[in-house]
Amino acid sequence: MEILLPSIVRGLGIGSTYALLAVGFVVIYRATEVVNFAQPALMILGAYFTSWFVIGLGMPFPVGVIAAMIVMAGIGAVTERVAMRPLVGQPVFSAAMVTVGVFIVLTMVASRLIGPDILTVGDPWGLERVEVGGFAVFQIDLAKIVISLGAISAVGVLLKRSRIGLAMRATSLDQETALAQGVNVGRMFSLAWAMSAGLAALAGMLIGTGAGGIEATTALVALKALPVIIVGGIDSIQGSVVAGLFIGVAESLTRTYQPEYAPWLGANFDVVVPYLILIVGLMVRPYGLFGTPEVQRV
Amino acid sequence: MSSTPRSLRRGRPELYSDYAADQAIWNTAAKRWSTGLVLLLALSLPFMLNRDLMGLMALVVVYAISGIGLNLVSGYAGQISLGHAVFMGLGAYTAALLGGSPSSTVRGLELDLLIWLPMAGIVPALIGWLFAPLAARVRGLYLAILTLGLLFVGEHVFKEATWLTGGSGVGRAPAAPSILGFDLYARRTVLGTELSAIGVFYLFALLLLVVMAVLARNVARTRQGRAFSAVRDRDIAAEVMGVPLLRTKRLAFTLSSFYAGIGGALMTIVIGFTTPEKWSLLLSIDFLAVVLIGGAATITGPIIGAAFVVLMPRFIETFAGSLPEWFVSTTVGGGGLLNVFQLQGLLFGVMIVIFLVAEPRGLFGVWIRIRNYFKAWPFSY
Incomplete structure (x- = not known):
């Protein structure tokens, strides 16, 4: 129990970060039906801006985080307008490949900004532990869970209850009909990218907390949100949360127990676990736990 | 070449009186001429360029072989694969195991090129054949994500199989390219000129590229090739018309993996010592760029694309x-x-975006535009 519970809590912490990233994918997918492969680059840039605002410019931590989210939202909206908008009506694959191109460009920008250093984001949690029910868990894991789930709920409420959320849902249901009802569909695309980039910045901050820090190559961590959206359903926020937590815990438990019980699987096997879950998930339920099955017409 | 009399064809280069002439690979005189000229130029390169540039040209050739493979599955059959690098790695390590020399860390059987080169294609092809039923269950972007999963799993396996790959950050030497005792990677005097080792190997790779490109072009214009396009354009419609989906996708994956394996095996010889980190997402993206920048669903396209992607840096x-x-x-x-x-x-990255936005047919599409302009010249249409 002394190993199991902290391991689960750590898994929930990582998992909620994955869920946060996955929601970014889901928001863009619902608006434009594109899987945004540029998300990892947006995340790493967000982490960089957080670090710059908090440590470089000395802003208070919460202010720095929010400022980074706003800056990234702007970058996301601009990216959508410049690179994605010309592809409206083109095959989804072309648009997805453009996001790969955007990924490369933004990663290069990030690697220029970050350089060879490892950045810290200046978070207040550090490596301190708190006592929960008799067990010592890292503060940081609790912070990750609370902040991620809070942000995801906020997005959920925004989509469900607000006028803008209604317009966004209408856009994802049928773009032309939404246009006919007076929804500014283009603005909804920009908004989806802005929201997604803001969430990515927040997730980047959470990944950069603690001992790890942020390097240019940390971006690849964000690809773990892809197994999450596949298992949870590519258009479901609820699914992202469930699958994100599940995959985070599975990864964390593997990291704790695999070296002891199955050393033949090799070092760092936990890194591949999400992708194995992804492959199995696609075989068993191609549209995920909560996703909408795709209707195919000849 | 054609059953139409020459006198009738004069001034009417696109007059075909039978299907075979219309479907011929080189169906116009200009295509015959230009292919011959390009080939001649490619053959003369080792006599003109230095060792350093020949290394780049050899890399272009092996990139083209792998790129044609990816184009078969992604361009012709429309199955987007981000896992191409894994199949290339499989080919490279099959070759290194069979044809490489053993050391304290890795195994090697020191067999002849006549054994390891075909095996470098066959082993990945078998894995592709086994993987295809999984891939056939999902479509479009789901497939891209599935192959991404395959990529990460493959990278992990490569890093852990130290007896095969040398392990993470260490790597191993490639197979020895010698065919019945004749070393293809050694300085040789050809036509009175001394060629560098890489120049000799380039000529061998070029020969393979020509054979494999013609083969791929022929596959593309057979019944199977038309089945590929039907599956790409609308898979359900293809199935309704009697194209067996699983078999078609399986053939596409198998062929593509074969090309990837051969390309991977040759690539390790060109670049020398290789670590397992080489077969990563970035390499897969490189090859998607080869296909997209060159021109999807063409054979010339990946060759142009390979030249672009390798030479631009x-x-x-x-x-x-x-x-x-x-x-x-x-x-x-x-x-x-x-x-x-x-x-x-x-x-x-910018190039990928620009080509997709402005010219989705890639550099080959640019060429088609130029050609059509001059075809109609001096009229605009």
């Missing part, structure tokens, strides 16, 4: 020196706005 490196120092520094630690590597990556 060198081009930038050469001309970075003449750009102002505040903009581009030529060393990693330099103080410029960007260093050369960042500029290369940046332009690479």
Whole structure:
């Protein structure tokens, strides 16, 4: 129990970060039906801006985080307008490949900004532990869970209850009909990218907390949100949360127990676990736990 | 070539009186001429360029072989694969195991090229054949994500199988390219000129490229090739018309993996020592760029694309020196706005975006535009 519970809590912490990233994918997918492969680059840039605002410019931590989210939202909206908008009506694959191109460009920008250093984001949690029910868990894991789930709920409420959320849902249901009802569909695309980039910045901050820090190559961590959206359903926020937590815990438990019980699987096997879950998930339920099955017409 | 009498064809180059002539690979005289000229130029390169540039040209050739493979599955059959690098790695390590020499860390059987080169294609092809039923269950972007999963699992396996790959960060030497005792990677005197080792190997790779490109072109215009296009354009409609989906996708994956394996095996010989980290997402993206920038669903396209993707970084490196120092520094630690590597990556990404937005048919599409302009000249249509 002394190993199991902290391991689960750590898994929930990582998992909620994955869920946060996955929601970014889901928001863009619902608006434009594109899987945004540029998300990892947006995340790493967000982490960089957080670090710059908090440590470089000395802003208070919460202010720095929010400022980074706003800056990234702007970058996301601009990216959508410049690179994605010309592809409206083109095959989804072309648009997805453009996001790969955007990924490369933004990663290069990030690697220029970050350089060879490892950045810290200046978070207040550090490596301190708190006592929960008799067990010592890292503060940081609790912070990750609370902040991620809070942000995801906020997005959920925004989509469900607000006028803008209604317009966004209408856009994802049928773009032309939404246009006919007076929804500014283009603005909804920009908004989806802005929201997604803001969430990515927040997730980047959470990944950069603690001992790890942020390097240019940390971006690849964000690809773990892809197994999450596949298992949870590519258009479901609820699914992202469930699958994100599940995959985070599975990864964390593997990291704790695999070296002891199955050393033949090799070092760092936990890194591949999400992708194995992804492959199995696609075989068993191609549209995920909560996703909408795709209707195919000849 | 054609059953139409020459006198009737004069001035009417696109007059075909039978299907075979219309479907011929070189169905116009201009195509015959230009292919011959390009081939002649390619053959003469080792006699003109130095060792350094020949290394690049050899890399272009092996990139083209792998690129044609990816184009079969992604361009013709429309199955987007991000896992191409894994199949290339499989080919490379099959070759290294069979044809490489053993050391304290890795195994090697030191067999002949006649054994390891076919096996470098067959082993990945078998894995592709086994993987295809999984891939056939999902479509479009789901498939891209599935193959991404395959990529990460494959990378992990490569890193762990130290007896095969040398392990993470260590790597191993490639197979020895010798065919019945004749070393294909040694300085030789041909036609009175002494060629560098890489120049000799380039000629061998070029021969393979020509054979494999013609083979791929022929596959594309058979019944199976038409089945590929039908599956790409609308898979349900294809199935309704009696195209067996699983068998078609399986054939596409198997063929593509075969090409990838051969390309991977040759690539390790060109670049030398290889670590398992080589077969990563970035390599897969490189090959998607080869296909997209060159031109999807063509054979010439990946060859042009390979030249573009391999030569562009060198081009930038050469001309970075003449750009102002505040903009581009030529060393990693330099103080410029960007260093050369960042500029290369940046332009690479921008190119992918520009081609997809402005010319989805790639460089081959640019050529078609130029050709059509001059076909109709001096009229605009």
